[in-house]
Amino acid sequence: MIRQLQTLIRRELWEHKALWIAPVVTAALLWVATFWALASMVASPEGVSAFNEHAVPELAGEGASQMAHGMVRAGIALLYLVTLVVLFFYVLDSLYGERKDRSILFWRSLPVSDTLTVISKVVVALLVAPLIVIAIALILELLDLVTTAPLMxxxxxxxxxxxxxxxxxxxxxxxxxxxMWLLGLWYLPFFGWLFLVSAWARKAAFLWALLPPMGVALAEYLLFRSIHFLSLIGEQFALPFKNMAENQFGFRFDTDRGVSEIQTSTAELTGLSGLAEPAFWVGLALGIGMLAVAVAIRRYRGETT
Structure with a gap:
């Protein structure tokens, strides 16, 4: 079973190269932008003087360590945001695309269960994709040490x-x-819905992924003049990023007063405290349930369109 899962994971990475190409391109652009900005500063006597006067004293002692920690975390956050966009389309196409190009006929001829096939796609989205981001971030850090650090x-x-x-x-x-792994579990209901749509939709999977939730939200507003469903989805999606803004980068979100700056904290993006949220466990159960339905649809569906 383990070997089968490894083979299926390699298949996903081979068929969906955007899972690693997109963060690689983003990392390359990030390095170019950083190197260009620092080179421009070093070429300017005024910029160097201002940097030596204001930034260098702040980097004394633990300052350099804190700067390295913060820059790596910020870079990984940017890479993972791009990866999340790629994962949206990857998951949505994961079960729909194999019926569209009829490759499902080949994979069903092999001794691989529908459950294991879907599990491999979930593992890629929730576990492997973050590992790819970490590997790219490590390469980017080494590249900075070879190029940017000597320049500075x-x-x-x-x-x-x-x-x-x-x-x-x-x-x-x-x-x-x-x-990122905790964030993947937090977003499991969204991933589960996309897998479900991918297994069920005959065509226009993108529209089927968006129109039903939009329809429910519109119906609620027209009938009850409320937006509870839309607010629930928005809070489930935005809460980790709200915690990141408050804890990692030092901003507090106040619905009455807007965004106000507070002291910087070293708390994590989501942290283990997110496991105590009831919404986490409810979303986890819903996500697992939708994944089970997606497996059942793939298993018992006879048509390939």
């Missing part, structure tokens, strides 16, 4: 060793991996 060491009062913060980098990578 030669152009400012910083030393090359100020950029070598392996402990902070490793901690940031591990924390980010944990948070």
């Amino acid at each position: 060491a030669l152009g400012t009062d910083l030393g090359y060793w100020d950029f070598l913060q392996p402990g902070a980098v490793i901690m940031a990578l591990l924390e980010s991996l944990r948070d």
Whole structure:
């Protein structure tokens, strides 16, 4: 079973190259933008003087470690946001596409169960995709050490060793991996719905994924003049990012006063505290239920369109 699962996972990565190409391109653009901005600053005497006066003192002692930790976490967050967009289309096409191109006939001829096939796709979306992001982030960090760090060491009062913060980098990578896995579980009801639509829709899977929830929200508003369903979906989706803004980057969201800045905290993006939220367990149960329905539809559906 383990070997079958490994083979199915490799198949998903081979057939859906955007899962790693998109974060690679994003990381490359991020490196180019960072290198260009720092090179422009180093080429400017005024920029170097301002950096030495204001930034260098802040990086003394634990400042460099905190900077490395924060920059790695921010970079991974950006890469994972791009990956989430890719995952939306990957999951939506995962069971629909194999019927459309009739590759399902080949895979059903092999001794691989429908349950294991769907599990492999869930594992790719929830577990493998974050690992890809972490690997790309690590390569990006090493590239920065080879290119950006010498540039800053030669152009400012910083030393090359100020950029070598392996402990902070490793901690940031591990924390980010944990948070992405927790975020995947938090978003399981969304993934479950997309898998369900992908298994059921005969055509226009994208529209079937969006129109029913929009229809329910519109019907609720027209009948009861309320938006509870829409608010529930919005809160389920936005809560991890709200926690990140409040805890990681130091902003508080107040519905009456808007966004107000507070002191920076070292709390995590979602953290283990998210497991105590009732919405987490309710969403987890709903997601597992929708995945089970998707497996049943794939198993008993005779047509390939």
